[in-house]
Amino acid sequence: MGLIVQKFGGTSVGSVEKILNVSNRVIEEKQRGNDVVVVVSAMGKSTDSLVALAREMAKQPSQREMDMLLTTGEQVTISLLTMALQEKGYHAVSFTGWQAGIQTESIYGNARITHIETTKLKKHLKEGKIVVVAGFQGITDEGEITTLGRGGSDTTAVALAAALRANKCDIYTDVPGVFTTDPRYVNTARKLDGISYDEMLELANLGAGVLHPRAVEFAKNYEVTLEVRSSTELTAGTLIEEESPMEQNLIVRGIAFEDQMTRVTVCGLSSGLTTLSTIFTTLANENINVDIIIQSVTNTSETSISFSVKTECCSRTVKVLEKYKDVLNYKQIETENCLAKVSIVGSGMISNPGVAAKMFAVLADNNIQVKMVSTSEIKVSTVIHENDMVKAVEALHDAFELSKITVESK
Amino acid sequence: MGLIVQKFGGTSVGSVEKILNVSNRVIEEKQRGNDVVVVVSAMGKSTDSLVALAREMAKQPSQREMDMLLTTGEQVTISLLTMALQEKGYHAVSFTGWQAGIQTESIYGNARITHIETTKLKKHLKEGKIVVVAGFQGITDEGEITTLGRGGSDTTAVALAAALRANKCDIYTDVPGVFTTDPRYVNTARKLDGISYDEMLELANLGAGVLHPRAVEFAKNYEVTLEVRSSTELTAGTLIEEESPMEQNLIVRGIAFEDQMTRVTVCGLSSGLTTLSTIFTTLANENINVDIIIQSVTNTSETSISFSVKTECCSRTVKVLEKYKDVLNYKQIETENCLAKVSIVGSGMISNPGVAAKMFAVLADNNIQVKMVSTSEIKVSTVIHENDMVKAVEALHDAFELSKITVESK
Known part of the structure; x- marks a missing residue:
């Protein structure tokens, strides 16, 4: 019994079928007896369509209005996922970034999270509900909507896991974990069982792409155990934590x-x-x-x-x-x-x-x-x-x- | 010099071109020296697409999550219109229902506005900005997102006009005004210059369709002068106010x-x-x-x-x-x-x-x-x-x- 934060990115929620699949992954975790907070991104290419619309309105749309526009993407996903969970008989409730108490700096397009006011989320978790939160977005002290920039949903998930003292933060993605190198190029590439924050940071910064460096840094600072895992395969992924004792003898990890x-x-x-x-x-x-x-x-x-x-x-x-x-x-x-x-x-x-x-x-x-x-x-x-x-x-x-x-x- | 609230419905903002057209109507009003608050609905058929998505997730989606989903529609429009206004060199700023201080009852799908906290809007108007507000939506005392039900954007516009003591609330639509009867059926039908609230209420309730009865009732209670007018033609529409002196001798108005x-x-x-x-x-x-x-x-x-x-x-x-x-x-x-x-x-x-x-x-x-x-x-x-x-x-x-x-x- 514990609290798990799950994060599903844009490709994992890119269609009605994929959202239904995600709802199953959420329910499995809930059925294990855990409290579950789910963080989701905007559906697949929906952000691209919104950006295209904006470009038709203005050559260089103001970042405030871009944030206003783009944050609708995750709001669509949280409501759809919550409907799917409710349809399957689970108590679930969705929250936008501002409703979830995710406070940020007053910077549009690339704000950092300053604080998370967790009272509301804790209340709903206590009532046994699955809590679904919009990733990538927050609110300033002045009530302005902001976005967290690239990899923002990863950051939302890790920050929530830290604030709620979750046992683990699972980052679901379209690959089964972190590999020794890119398996699309090297067919002997092997999935790692574990890796340290620092190693992951270097890999993330070097373009490994599965996890945003900012989120890894956040996880390191707040000692949040991460697992990068597949949203479609039911296999263990890669654990990212302070020490990786099981592979600590490896000089080169990836x-x-x-x-x-x-x-x-x-x-x-x-x-x-x-x-x-x-x-x-x-x-x-x-x-x-x-x-x-x-x-x-x-x-x-x-x-x-x-x-x-x-x-x-x-x-x-x-x-x-x-x-x-x-x-x-x-x-x-x-x-x-x-x-x-x-x-x-x-x-x-x-x-x-x-x-x-x-x-x-x-x-x-x-x-x-x-x-x-x-x-x-x-x-x-x-x-x-x-x-x-x-x-x-x-x-x-x-x-x-x-x-x-x-x-x-x- | 005064304050005008303009409302543009879904068909008036149904495409990029139409939003650009709306931005011109807004700018014309601003150039007349008036402060302008613009209320917009979701783009054309976008609400229908969202409803279709919801139906794929659940047979009967919960009304709370429907409100969460549908309110993204107006949020898209306010940001796009604001971008268009800024591109044309005007200071403009968009607000969702909750940012605009539109408080409602705790009823999903069909909430009534209980109060409008106007401090923020007044501040931005004072700074000379065009204020663009999402229609159809509000927030409960508990911070939950609600929608106002059918004709909700009309109601938002009238309520804002009342709360801000606007000189007039212009309801832009795809017809040039209120007619003596439906011009699609009767070719001698004539556009009315004026009509009283009560007459409009009866016509609205009887399916005349240009204006939602709830908005007319609101306007009557708070003595907000309405004008129903065309979003594409530059002609006067139909004034709706307490007395309609210019046509008061007419026994039957419509x-x-x-x-x-x-x-x-x-x-x-x-x-x-x-x-x-x-x-x-x-x-x-x-x-x-x-x-x-x-x-x-x-x-x-x-x-x-x-x-x-x-x-x-x-x-x-x-x-x-x-x-x-x-x-x-x-x-x-x-x-x-x-x-x-x-x-x-x-x-x-x-x-x-x-x-x-x-x-x-x-x-x-x-x-x-x-x-x-x-x-x-x-x-x-x-x-x-x-x-x-x-x-x-x-x-x-x-x-x-x-x-x-x-x-x-x-």
């Missing part, structure tokens, strides 16, 4: 990768103290997300800075740099497209020197040239040519023996 | 009609004191709406009661009566289908005896048999055969000279 990267190099900068901050403040002010950054000092008076961006941002990045050429005071810009980032992640790395060296050796053995490198305590990222990406991932997956199950599965 | 009526007669009832109340309480409990009621005592111990219902309710009505035959203690039931109701309405009738007599004479002259009659201070309704309906309306429209303009148009 491999993340991402294509369509571009390297931008700003050459001939004066190597002053403020050069780095000036260049990246300028880019941040223009909302350009920079990934890996490398600075190489070639001689005492000059320096080059390389960084990677998504290829779609490349031309905008170059434009911004050219606009501020006088301020930044550089000689020229070089760009290289068709790159990919491949990263190995694992908390065992900290105590195992030579992991990065082994990675470089594997890549070299496969004739793959490394163009950029970036490391953290639990990950090593390399930037290579896009055409080498899958070959690199397969070789690393083999070399670090990720397809082997080293411990008993639960 | 003719309403409605087909698909059925007469049900319950014969051989014992003529006790409680007979009437028993029979109609029974029908009301089963949600059967009865229109005209006639009781005729044939001898001292027995009585017959006739009443009219919509034909679609006929078989259900008969079933209910048969179910309670023992309690009601009648001999038999007779029904007559294919009937129509034709009513003349006008506040001048009170002081003009003989209006009903003239109506009957006109019908008799046209060989139209009257099957039922019902009168109020400002209307006379007759039930006749469906096939005679249009002929009756045309003859009455002529006889009471409704196509003549008796006063100068404004």
Whole structure:
């Protein structure tokens, strides 16, 4: 007997049939004797249709009105799911973000949750009801509707689990869990039974895509045990918690990768103290997300800075740099497209020197040239040519023996 | 300089183009120097699609969840219209029913407005903004979302006009105003410049359809001047206010009609004191709406009661009566289908005896048999055969000279 928060994303509630399927997953949990809070996203492509409508009204709709518009999506899903649960004889009740007491900052489109007022939800849970909450949305102190930005429903679920001191937060998705690497590319990819918050954070940030980094961070801070699992298959998923004792001997836990990267190099900068901050403040002010950054000092008076961006941002990045050429005071810009980032992640790395060296050796053995490198305590990222990406991932997956199950599965 | 509340119904906001058209009507009013509050319904058929979705989830979805679902419809419209207004350079802001302070009873699907907390709206109006409010919806004291039932957006508009002490409430619709009778049937039908609340109430109740009776009642109680006008044509509509001095000499103001009526007669009832109340309480409990009621005592111990219902309710009505035959203690039931109701309405009738007599004479002259009659201070309704309906309306429209303009148009 406990409290479980379940989250179902847009693809899991994309049609009437899928919502009926979700209602079964909810009922199974309820029948196990648990209290259940369900967080749902908008139905499949409904957000896209709303965005398309908005674009017909205005070139750049105000973010406040976009939030007003988009939050209707989850409101539709919560009512439909609740109807389905009621039709099957269960007491259920739906709440929008504001009704569920999800308070946020006064920022439209990308607000953070500041507080959850749980009195109402607790009352309904106590009455034995299944509580269905709209993900992705909240309310400011002034009564304005806000959205939480990308991965918002994950964040709603984790935040509710933290506020209600739930035993677990289950993130249902269209894959059976977190894999050692993307199974669509590497057929020996293996589902992980467990993974730590930090490892998941690195994987999430590196584009593994199953879970939003913000939600993982929230879960880590509030020690919410997460499970990423399939909304259609009745199998155990991947547990994400502080320690992952069952696989703790694994040095490398997973491999993340991402294509369509571009390297931008700003050459001939004066190597002053403020050069780095000036260049990246300028880019941040223009909302350009920079990934890996490398600075190489070639001689005492000059320096080059390389960084990677998504290829779609490349031309905008170059434009911004050219606009501020006088301020930044550089000689020229070089760009290289068709790159990919491949990263190995694992908390065992900290105590195992030579992991990065082994990675470089594997890549070299496969004739793959490394163009950029970036490391953290639990990950090593390399930037290579896009055409080498899958070959690199397969070789690393083999070399670090990720397809082997080293411990008993639960 | 004043405050105008504008209301646009579902057909007026049924597409992107129509919402853009509405934004022009709003801007014209703003440019005249007025403060503007706009109330909108859900886009065209969007409510129907949501209802269809609900029916796929449950045979009889709970009314609370239906309200949760349906209120998303207006929320979509308010955000889209506000985007359109902002795109054209106007300061505008949208509010859902609960944000606009529209408090209602704790009844789902058909709540009445109890109070409007106007502080927020007044603040935004004072800042010069166009305020766009979702019609049809409100919030209970417990923070539950409710809807106002049929004609709810009309009611929202009138209630806001009353609470904000607006100078006028303009109800924009797909017809140019209130007509002496339905112009689709009678080509001499004429748009009225003005009409009183009571006359409009009778016409609204009699199926004229342009304005919901509840909204008219609200307007009468709070002395809100209404104008029913076209959302596409730039012409004056019909003013609805306490007195209609410009046409006050007209005895009959309009003719309403409605087909698909059925007469049900319950014969051989014992003529006790409680007979009437028993029979109609029974029908009301089963949600059967009865229109005209006639009781005729044939001898001292027995009585017959006739009443009219919509034909679609006929078989259900008969079933209910048969179910309670023992309690009601009648001999038999007779029904007559294919009937129509034709009513003349006008506040001048009170002081003009003989209006009903003239109506009957006109019908008799046209060989139209009257099957039922019902009168109020400002209307006379007759039930006749469906096939005679249009002929009756045309003859009455002529006889009471409704196509003549008796006063100068404004």
